[in-house]
Amino acid sequence: MYFGESMKIYERIRELSRKYGLRNEEKMILGTDGSVTNLLEILFEGDVIVKTINQKIVDDVNYRTVILEVNDIPLVYATSKTPFKNIEHGLRESIKRDLLSADIPIGRILKMHNLETRREIIDIDVKEVDKEVRKLLKTDRKILPQRTYNIIHNNKILMQITEIFNVGEHL
Template identity: 65%
Template structure:
């Protein structure tokens, strides 16, 4: 793995020079905390999650969501959750139920179930927007900030999440 991924400030600094990222975008790209919490602080409103797609295949939950504020879609996120990596059966079933039955942000699901986790950033980039994301976020830019990270629980990857940000148009 490239050492630069272990130092988000370097990667984000380089991307910012090339793409002119706003400070808020840099913070969201580099945080190892809750994106939902940061969005609520930035916009002063509760984040609403709209589940676009969800399916369990071979005990892995695949989910795509839009995170927005005041009807404005800000982030398109996908997640993969291998449910069998959650050791405690009762917690696994509750998390599975929350993922499947409600539009709850993953950070809030982890908090509800009091899971001690950490986030490990795998990739930070500014990339071309896939068509499915263009149709949901309607960005003005051809390329948008994106990141992929793992949520680690008991030294296992509990979830892998990719987020694509369209904040520039709304800040």
């Protein structure tokens, strides 16, 4: 579902909150069109550390799975898909290098390269997560808030990101 067509983001979050009792901080993280890294650092008063779980390039598309932690607390399981062809040629190699060689949050990579971007939320939900994700997030909760969004640069999808949040039990 693309938001703005049939349902506004706040309406979807209100619906999920009534059903699942989301905390205000979870609602903010689900609905932000800004940096999740920045919000996590504010909420948990520490630096976000990225732990890469898996990364591979297939057909010039980078697939990356990470855990975002603050103060040794795993808070977000995130997957990203970055088609390198959509990155301006002059920036392509340096962004590719940053994605591949360092555990840097995507929000910081965009900021380091001074890219003007916007986030277009595709889906917000609270869904069941598999056992491996729960293990990586160190939680017994079977359903967790999650969202998928595109990062748009020069009217092209620079990245598609899905985030699963385990924030609520740590606030």
